[in-house]
Amino acid sequence: EAGVVQSPRYKIIEKKQPVAFWCNPISGHNTLYWYRQNLGQGPELLIRYENEEAVDDSQLPKDRFSAERLKGVDSTLKIQPAELGDSAVYLCASSAGSSPVVYGYTFGSGTRLTVV
Amino acid sequence: SQQGEEDPQALSIQEGENATMNCSYKTSINNLQWYRQNSGRGLVHLILIRSNEREKHSGRLRVTLDTSKKSSSLLITASRAADTASYFCAFIYNQGGKLIFGQGTELSVKP
Numbered sequence: 001e002a003g004v005v006q007s008p009r010y011k012i013i014e015k016k017q018p019v020a021f022w023c024n025p026i027s028g029h030n031t032l033y034w035y036r037q038n039l040g041q042g043p044e045l046l047i048r049y050e051n052e053e054a055v056d057d058s059q060l061p062k063d064r065f066s067a068e069r070l071k072g073v074d075s076t077l078k079i080q081p082a083e084l085g086d087s088a089v090y091l092c093a094s095s096a097g098s099s100p101v102v103y104g105y106t107f108g109s110g111t112r113l114t115v116v
Numbered sequence: 117s118q119q120g121e122e123d124p125q126a127l128s129i130q131e132g133e134n135a136t137m138n139c140s141y142k143t144s145i146n147n148l149q150w151y152r153q154n155s156g157r158g159l160v161h162l163i164l165i166r167s168n169e170r171e172k173h174s175g176r177l178r179v180t181l182d183t184s185k186k187s188s189s190l191l192i193t194a195s196r197a198a199d200t201a202s203y204f205c206a207f208i209y210n211q212g213g214k215l216i217f218g219q220g221t222e223l224s225v226k227p
Contacts, residue, residue, distance in 0.1 A: 004158070033215075042119060042204050042217030043159070056214065091158060105215065107158035 002026075004108035006092050012114045018080035021111045025074070025094030032069060033105070034077050035091040043091055049075065082115045089113070120205055120218035128224040135192040137221040139205030140185075148181055148188050148207040153220070159204065162190075197227045 005024040013019050025032050030051050035043035046065065048056040051072035060067065064083070069075040079086055089110040120141045129135055139148070147166045151159040165172045165181045165188065172179045178191040192199055205218040 040219070042206070042219050044119075044217070045214055048214070093159075104161045104164070105159075107160070109156075109158045112156070 004092055004094050004106050006090075006108035006111055008111055009109065010112050010114075012116060013082055015084055015115050016081040018078065019082050019113060020079075021077045021090050021092075021113075023075045023077070023092030023108060025092070026106055029094035029096050029106070030072065031095045031097060032075050033093040033095075034067060034075070035093065037089040037091055037110070039088070046077070046090075079113075082113075084115050087113055087115045119216060120207060122203075122205060122218040122221050124221060125219070126222045126224070128226065129195055131195060131197055131225055131227050133195055133225075135195050135199070135223055135225070137190045137203050137205075137223070138187060139189070139207075139218050140187045141205075141207050141209075141216075141218075142186065143209055144183075145186075146208040148179075148205060149215070150177075150179060150188075150190050151204045151206055151217075153202045153204065155201070162203075192223075195223075195225045197225050199223060200225045 007022050032049040034046040036046055037043040045059055047060045047067050049069045052069050065079055067077045089112050091107055091110045093105045093107045095105050120139050122139050149164045150162045152162055153159045163174045163177055163179050165179050176193045181188045202220045202222050204220045206215050
């Protein structure tokens with residue numbers, strides 16, 4: 001099993017530029033999560049998908065962030081335009097169901113974004 | 117912030133010693149989980165303890181949960197250099213299904 005695959009692993013961009021991250025969850029996992037992890041902090045949820053529907057995007061800064069999960073499989077997270085404060089690791093996770101009580105989360109290795 | 121609090125923020129021990137990390141949260145939870153993160157990597161699920169459980173073991177890991185104090189601890193016994201990583205608690209509040217992480221404890225085990 002390949003696990004949750006994220007790309008790119010690293011990205012350095014200038015502020016005001018757009019950037020996109022890609023995530024391919026474990027096959028058959030219908031729930032997908034995007035987390036942001038600032039240096040020295042725990043991850044914070046940005047958005048949760050159940051299949052292709054975003055069921056919790058309350059923490060997503062919608063003025064500059066957008067996400068999509070077409071066909072309910074892989075997902076893309078976009079920032080446009082990027083700001084210096086967006087520098088962080090962006091983690092994708094997936095689970096077989098939406099209840100963390102029953103279904104464990106599997107995390108990808110993350111994309112480390114540096115905005116200069 | 118809903119984030120949990122962990123202490124210590126950093127812990128340095130010698131191989132063979134035990135390591136204890138603590139986590140506190142704010143309101144009633146459904147369950148509490150511990151994750152490990154090696155530098156530059158994603159998080160790996162270690163163990164889950166439900167709100168009606170008080171203690172759970174998995175190999176060299178021992179987790180306790182005290183719901184009256186709203187706190188949990190993770191004990192790693194007979195630590196190894198390979199245990200060097202950041203450890204995060206994560207929990208789900210009863211009123212929402214979102215997994216919320218603590219700020220992490222950075223463990224360094226010296227050979």
